[in-house]
Amino acid sequence: MSSPKFADFAHYKQERAALINHDRSLRRDNPESKVSPSEAKADAIIRQLRLSENNSVWATEHEGVPHPFPGMEFLTGRNIILKTKLFEILAKMPKGALLHAHLDATVNAEFVLKLALEQPALHVRTAEPISAVTLSGLLPEFRALPKELFTNSEITLTDPSYIPGTWVSVKKARDTFDSALGGPDGFDKWVIGAMTINPSEGQSITYQTHNTVNKIWEKFTSTFTVSTGIIRFVPIWEKYIYEFFRSSVEDGVSYVEVRINFHPKYMFGEDGQENVPHRVWLQIFDATLNRFKADLKQQGRADEFIGARIIYSTLRYISVEDLDSTCEDCITLKQEFPHLIAGFDLVGPENVLKPLIYYAESLLRFRERQKELGIDIPFILHAGETLGDGTEADVNLYDAILLGTLRIGHGFSLVKHPKLMEMCRERNILIEVCPISYEILRLTSSMLMHPLPILMNNGLPVALCSDDPAMFGNMGLSFDFYQVNDPLHSPILLTYFLQVLVASEVTGLIALRELARDSLLHSTLEDTEKQRAIAAWEKRWEDFVESIVS
Amino acid sequence: MSSPKFADFAHYKQERAALINHDRSLRRDNPESKVSPSEAKADAIIRQLRLSENNSVWATEHEGVPHPFPGMEFLTGRNIILKTKLFEILAKMPKGALLHAHLDATVNAEFVLKLALEQPALHVRTAEPISAVTLSGLLPEFRALPKELFTNSEITLTDPSYIPGTWVSVKKARDTFDSALGGPDGFDKWVIGAMTINPSEGQSITYQTHNTVNKIWEKFTSTFTVSTGIIRFVPIWEKYIYEFFRSSVEDGVSYVEVRINFHPKYMFGEDGQENVPHRVWLQIFDATLNRFKADLKQQGRADEFIGARIIYSTLRYISVEDLDSTCEDCITLKQEFPHLIAGFDLVGPENVLKPLIYYAESLLRFRERQKELGIDIPFILHAGETLGDGTEADVNLYDAILLGTLRIGHGFSLVKHPKLMEMCRERNILIEVCPISYEILRLTSSMLMHPLPILMNNGLPVALCSDDPAMFGNMGLSFDFYQVNDPLHSPILLTYFLQVLVASEVTGLIALRELARDSLLHSTLEDTEKQRAIAAWEKRWEDFVESIVS
Incomplete structure (x- = not known):
């Protein structure tokens, strides 16, 4: 007969408290923090507010959202999220680094269309x-043309006599969009719909029971095709x-x-020729970064932004030979x-493209070459x-870790692997977690089903990341709002921190602090830069904490 | 610069194989099994069949199931499941013990109505x-009446002049059910609908995006209220x-x-009085068990069934005083x-009822009393x-383990707790996992989102259990089919094993063997009985394996 041994109930309660602490001792915000x-x-x-809003904002019915709950599907619940005081508070939180996007x-699809x-x-x-029949199924294809190919102004996409494949200037196409299809507004709606997974599709495409991970990836991939043009x-x-820099800072x-x-x-140059090589992309990136930092400095906000680096990425369907030259x-x-070059990755839907083992030998050669040349481009690989x-x-996780990945992009299935969890904790491999991405891509149904608490309770370093915010709905604000310098207008990470906070009773402000700090700690910044970045963040964090208290 | 160290690619592949084996070494079907x-x-x-059916049965469209996938929602997918050869094979598998129901x-709701x-x-x-207006919202209330209260035959439930609350004999109520509401068939449909979460509700109630765990529990609770009458x-x-015994054996x-x-x-006696005490319940249980075993023996099937025991359960809303007398x-x-008495449990929806800590002091006293009396009624507690x-x-898990629970009922949130996972593995605490129950109660959206692989990969002993199969849809077979002695007519555990098999590439036949064996190993049977049960199961397992091979 096995039986618990406790001197009395006080002893039981003491052992219980010790066990709970022990169970949470691996957490980055463990009881010793x-x-x-x-x-x-x-x-x-924050905890009191979470509790009271669970019983107020979330306990009432909202138009079009029958049974709301904290941590519910983002696209459906975001208008309720906007009503919470928690949201307002977290808007001011310094989030640290964005490591996976x-x-x-x-960048917001409406803004992209405006640029176009x-x-x-x-x-x-x-x-x-x-x-009216073809509208919802047709995708717009965009590209820049050289001046000599600019088309005659008489052509319109909605004219039954439109010859398929004829290029029309974007502005013209918008101005002449058939008024029966909504005119210019109808054009905007059509283009933005093709570039996003939007809330109304939220009901029909994203959140429908039968939609599988692969089905939603099809829609997702098409949004990229449209916007890259x-x-x-x-x-x-x-x-x-x-x-991108501006909205990140906001x-x-x-x-x-x-x-x-x-x-x-x-990419296409100003002359409409597709002849601008990679090194010019980086020159533009560098110049824009410097311009942005100078602008911030002029506004006395230099401390709000340390900088930006690039993870060189290619796609998981190329051949090994192509990878070698890449x-x-x-x-x-x-x-x-x-x-500027911070690391290297191979991207694309893992369930359907090539596994890492296919590229492993080439990737090992890549690291050898770097050693010979005395440079370091760490792997920062998507896996799981x-x-x-x-x-x-799922097995990609073994390869990512064996290949020496600095961090893991997503690692959604990592929680299934006891040895890999241990290795990530011991080798300090951070997991780039993109909560709302998994929900929209149908890996989880809500924040409550998300494996994030498993990672956190096991003490793995985690950073919250936005992944593909433009596709996932950028709060749907209009152009007008978008011009306003309002911290609520691109609250991607903000929403993530909020969702993580409401999905666990264990998680409080200190856990959010560790998430933000870990994102800086696990960046590829050099030691001195990193110390400076963390010090600047800590100063802002203190201000943030004081603003809550006062 | 951190970098992987491998002599060559062969070395890499060797290390990779070793890591995968190491990661799976805790599993009950580990590489050393x-x-x-x-x-x-x-x-x-089996693995080849799973692969080929993924690309055949599951890759085609089926009526009313737009995007099927292996491991999809049970209520929607079950007609496709029935078409697979895997299903046919697993029908013959000896499943071991049923530890959580x-x-x-x-028992099938149609069968219950037939008895009524x-x-x-x-x-x-x-x-x-x-x-027609009130039908879908009204619940039938059943009870046995003493002869002197049997009602006059002129009353019918569907008559507008029916006086609310008047008792009508069930047969009469069925015979006189308004033909505009489907007549007797309409009555059956209404009653069975009130006792089950059925497939058509599967679309509207169970699987709708906004349905929360608590909402589906409301429906679930009402099915109990109706059927217990x-x-x-x-x-x-x-x-x-x-x-129940018969269908379990099938x-x-x-x-x-x-x-x-x-x-x-x-409970109610044959005389319609509510005066039959607990000890008579057990006498009936015992007599019925013996009768069933005798019938099996007569059919030469004595080895198919070892017996049955009872986990004494009460509800998690009673007072501490009531618990003491319970x-x-x-x-x-x-x-x-x-x-007959195998253990003790407190049941009911954990999210809304009292936590175990509320009862802990009383439960500790209960164990002390047992020690004094020299008896052993282990806790087998629902938690998490x-x-x-x-x-x-979620915190109930700490209490269940501290109170010395022999097994954990559900333990759905256990995977979030590294220390508790370790304790369960070390103390050999089995987790009673009810895969389809969690899906219908909206804890997971499909088998693919289920934490079961985490438990299995961490080496925790697990048994698959049916929980509440009658409420979850017993394959919807008609009375006629139900009479046929067909192994497919109550394939609850069968379906569970199948779903577990298709939801993981790691899991194969040996994992299913360990699940079945663990269910017997972690039963409360005395050592000798347990050895006998396992030996009988092993004999059947060998036959099952041979039947696949030949």
Whole structure:
């Protein structure tokens, strides 16, 4: 007969408290963490507010949202989230570094369309004339044309006589969009719909029971195809990058490491020719970064942004030979721009593309080459972005770790692997977690089903990341709002921190602090820069804590 | 510069294989497990079949199921599951013990209604006359009446003049059910709908995005309220228990430990009086068990069923004083029926009822009392059946383990707790996992999101259990089919094993073997009985393996 041994109930309660502490001892905000008196007070305020809003804001019915709950599907719940005081408070939180975002999907689609409309060189075409019947199924294809190919002004996409594939200037296409299809507003709605997974689709496409991970990836991939036609054009690219930095800073981010897809060899230049090579992309990136920092400095906000670096990325369907030459390209760029190239990754839907083992030998050669040349381009690999257990996408985790990855992009299935969890904790491999991305890509149904608490309770370093915020709905604000310098207008990371906070009773303000600090600690910044970044963040954190308390 | 060190690619692949093996070394079917040549062959056949059916049965569209996938929502996918060869094969698998099921929810609702119609004493009433408008919202209330209260034959539930609350004999109510509402068939549909969460509700209630765990629990609780009015009547209870044993054996189960709710002090006797005490319940259970075993023996199938025991359960809303007297009742029953009382539990929705800590002091006293009396009624507690992290329902896990629970009912949130995972593995605490229950109660959206692989990869002993199969849809077979002695007619555990198999590439036949064996190993059977049960199961397992190979 096995039986618990306790002297009395007080003894039981003492053992219980000890067990709970022991179970939480691996957490980055473990019971031994240093907490200032102000932080303790602010944490209590946040916890009390969470509890009271669970019973007020979340306990009432809201239009179009039958049974709301904290941590519910982001696209459906975001208008309720906006009503909470927690949201308002977290808006001011300094978020640290943004370590996982794909540049082509970081800027609000409405803003991108606005940029497109300013460029006479940008044209659009479709595979059929647009009608009420074809509208929802047709995707716009954008590209810049050289001046001599600018088209005659008489053509319109919605004319039944439109010859499929004929280029029309974007502005013209918008101005002449059939009024029966909404006119210019209808055009905007159509283009933005093709570039985003928006809330109304939230009901029909994203959140429908039968939609699988692969089905939503199809829609997701098509949004990239549409928007890159606009973005990868030098006059727009500069403005796009600037806006990415600007909105990141507004979101409380002080440093970014952004993934750029270098698979296309060229982008379009101002002359409409597709001939601008990678090194010019980086020159523009560098110049824009410097311009942005100078502008911030002029506003007396230099401390809000340390800088930005690039994770060189290619796609997981290329051949091994192509990977070899891609790695050489990456090395060449690193040699010219050592301060910009932060790491290397291979991206794309893991469930359907090639596994890392396919590329492993080439990737090992890549590291050898770096050693010979005395340079360091660490792997920062996507792995385990899957529901599978033992599938190729899941098994990518073993390869990422064996290849020496500095961090893991997503690592959604990592929690299934006891040994790998231990290795990540011991080797200090940070997991780049993108909560809302997994929900929209149907890996989880809500924050409550998310494995994040497992990672946190096991003491793995985690950073919250936005992944592809432009595709996932950038709060749907209009152009007008967008001009206003309002911290609520691009609250991507803000929302993530909020969702993480409401999905766990263990998580409080100190856990959010560790998430933000870990993002800076696990960046590729050099030691001195890193210390400076952390010191600046700590100063802002103290101010933030004081603002809650007062 | 950190960098992986491998002599060559062969070395890399060798290290990779070793890491994968190491990561899986905790599993019950770890790479060191004993596997016979026949088992290896059968495992390969099963894996090949899973792969080929993923690309055939699951890759085509099926009526009413837009994007099917293996491991999809059970209620929607079950007609596709039935078409697979894997299903046909697993039908013959000996499943071991059924360790987690609530007796009141174990027998097909159509069968229960059929039993009710045979009993003149059973009556039904509603809170309003039934009309096309009120039908879907009204619940039937059943109870046995003493002969002197049998009602006049002129009353019918669907008559607008029906006086709310008037008892009508069940048979009469069925016969006179308004033909505009479907007549007798409409009556059956209404009653069965009130006793089950059925597939059509699967679309609207169970699987709708906004349905939360608490919302579906409301429906779930109401199904119990309706069916207990029929079941807790001696002439039906006997037949009900017999059917539970029979269908368990048909499902490949050779031993059961069933939870019975002893919160009501009495059930209804044949005379329509609510005066049959707990000890008579157990006498009936015992007699029925012996009768069933004798019948099996007569059919030469004695080895298919070892027996059944009861986990005494009460509800998590009673007061501490009531718990004290409940524990005394449990002790009295254990003293009279030592072979029947296997353990003790408190049940009900953990997210809304009282936490274990509320009862902990009383539960410790209960164990002390047992020690004094020289008896052993181990706790087999529900805990962690929740999406929460650090919520009361989640924290129940600490109490269950500290109180010395023999197994954990559900333990859905256990995977969030590194220390508790370790304790369960070291103390050999088995987790009673009910895969489809969590999906229907909205803890997971599909088998692919289920934490089961985390438990298995961490080496925790797990048994697959049916929980409340009657409420979750018993394959919807008609009375006619139900009479046929067909192994497919109550394939609850069968389906569970199948779903577990298709949700992980790591899991194969050997993992299923360990799940089945663990269910017997972690039963409360005495050593000798346990050895006998395992030996009988092993013999059947060998036959099963041979049947796959040949």
